[in-house]
Amino acid sequence: MRTRTVTTKPFKDQKPGTSGLRKPVTIFQQSNYLENFIQSIFNSINISETSTLIVGGDGRYYNSQAIQIIIKIAAANSIKRILVGHKGIFSTPAISAAIRYHKAFGGIILSASHNPGGVNGDFGIKYNTEHGGPASEEITNNIFNCTKTINKYKILEAKDINLNYLGSCNLGTTKVEIIDSITPYVELMQQLFDFGRIHTLLASSNFRISIDSLNAVTGPYARTLFETCLGAPRGSVQNDIPLEDFGGKHPDPNLIHASSLVNNLFGLNSPDFGAASDGDGDRNMILGRNFFVTPSDSLAILTANAHLIPGYKDGVKGVARSMPTSQAVDRVAKKLGIECYETPTGWKFFNNLLNADKITLCGEESFGTGSNHIREKDGLWAILFWLNIIAITGKSVENIVYEHWKQYGRNFYSRHDYEEIELSKANDCMNQLRYTVKKIREKTAFNEYKITHADDFSYIDPIDKSISKQQGVRISFASGSRIIFRLSGTGTKGATFRVYLEKYQFDNTKIKLNTQHVLSPLIQLAEEIAHIKSFTELDKPTIIT
Template structure:
């Protein structure tokens, strides 16, 4: 029986680049999740009788919201829902399932790398039929609908068993509970040379993968331990937990410090990696050699031809504007296009759909390719392993060779977290006001050549995205970028990206902090971060 439930709008349901993210206590309010889900359905057309994919990263509230999605999908006319067993689907696996099943779209329940638990974060993101995040025209429609919604429809039925594989009936809709891992693992095996990687591991190559008690545990165990033959225990923290074991599932040097320390020890394994809450980000560390996400993108692009799935070469490389220019040098040498986009995987999705790019990456630990329409943590790890197996070199040796060939982009990101939004907005407004006066002036970083508020014209549809970050470009090729992030749930996060390029003949062995010290000072001088935020130092440096 379909029920119509009267409701009133919430004023805070505008989805960002990664969907709607709020605290669990916000989503747990009566009607809150249901209002947003109905706003999504009301903003779509033509899904009657079609297929919807549903799954999430297993965080707190995941299972409860999945039940609401199933019952509301049935009431709104979907013909079939594919749901990951136990409610589990990594974000890249969900993208693959949407694409491979020909689904109309999917709802991914995750707050990505944000912490989980009753006092932490939850999120819902709608992905369209190409498997990628909804474009702005869809998220704008969802936001507009959420402000006027007055009812939602839901099937009055018992909860659906999502723990046993197979099909069930929910009203007129079929619910199919699917293995969340197998199809994704098969896809990975089709892209990479598992035989050569497995032989490298059998020959004594050691690795450690930290799933951070998040969604990639089952995927990593199947791929690294079962299919590639790594010893049991290679996958650390491999059981997904609703609160991620009270840890923050963000694969950076702060929250994955145990892995970093292990790779820096005298008896370190050859290779270490981690992924985040929903499986779309990655951390790469070789023995005694941390690889920045920007450098990782460049190395993967330069060596992708060593993997069977990319043996034919790349159509192009895309990176987000804040990501370092390391990949630009690779694109130039390969003679292929380099696209600089705003932050947000949906911009890459347009390029991938148009066949204009093959590999994409962001400085925030996300890399991926045209195999899905999301960034993909395990994919990045497997491509690294394929490169290591083919080149028979260590991570450190590959990085040294790469810098000797292309030069080195010294790079860091400074995050100032949980700033009062009015203060963060004031800082950015003050920067915009002085943009025209900055070129030609000098500071600790050198002479400023140009300064702008980055805007992007999408070559696939000519849409324009403005105010994507303030760029301060120095005469020597260095730069400082200021941007407010939309991935947090409390206050605002100011991200400051600092970059200095040194050519192949320069000093490639500096400590990053030393190489960037003048530019770090310049960022403070230009933006008065301390004055606006009251913070003397960043919350996190990556």
């Protein structure tokens, strides 16, 4: 085996977003495109003589081919040990756990998360650091700067490694190990949750679950967890084989893309509990029989009930939510007497708080929830958390949520997505909003709504004091209502313009009202403020959650 140095030229579009570099597969398949980015990662970090790297992905199209290229470049860059998930499969939460367990300097995750897969789908690469979480903005900027000047990369000339068998081999001086990525993750979950109580619940003929892995990475993990370890009947986990195109499905756990699960839970003789995960396993959607739990409410309820769970019996030190996430968890934190942090969207902001031991739980409205057990959001962890609460309290999902609302009030909440908008028009809309919000601040009211706050959210990190500007326009009203506007950075086609609507209701006689009906005045107000239809050229949102 010999190391070959290949001359190359920079690509102009390799700036990582909030979740790494995401592009259509055809972009990554360009000559030297993947190689340039991987070499830029290694050029931007210090590699020690005993370095360990974790590599794996969600099994989408181009996953296996990319892994072969990555391990050969890693070997050429003197990385001593590479741990690769069996068959190239490694969920994002499991990689985070593996980085921390093996004291690796980092991991390379191959996924575009909830974006579609397949030949004409999306692909992505994310670099996670030694803490197990996504690289900081400083590191991703260093990587991007390297991509702008790169003129060569190194790669080992070697045959491809068979990823289908557990074992190890040598690539030059580098040891490559194909490892079981599922068992260590299951063992970590056993340390956190009462598997005995959950097993009793799931093995009972009086309680049925339906877990939809959407033909994505959590399939093998969920099958092992729920059917093998926890006694759920065979077939409780559906779509459990990871497919390169996710079976033609959109691997996003929401009410639209997980429609088969939703129809199952809202039909006759429905299961008692339902849940779905996304492409790389870090998101979750929770359902009860004929009942949907918003991610914002889920975070609040997990925080309020954390003391029931073995891994969190000593209490929650603090909690954090992304700025667009509803303020439901704020009310729980206030009662518990703990700090509640409001951060920009992006898990890396939570990680600073987690690493500083400021928080125990955290979450985003985009179906992501997590804790200090790793440094990523964790879909299956959230599902187990809910099942553990149900097993201990003996209450249904619906009753758990209603009792929570009766105690804390309800934050009626919805997100309206306008997808695949022309980027220039989306930016024009946000720029107009930034101008409008300055004018709004000069008023005491907008129509009949008394304004208490309006800004373009800027965040000063309490740990490293870094500043993140223009994180979304937010407008708050005296009633406790909020409207938030921001652009999402996770898509690969055009832009996604998002509107977040929230109204607080403390009257227990009104907590069961229809969400869209309650929010309808805010929906109209959002249109009046932002002129969404004019800018997006869409009469209605693409997705409402």
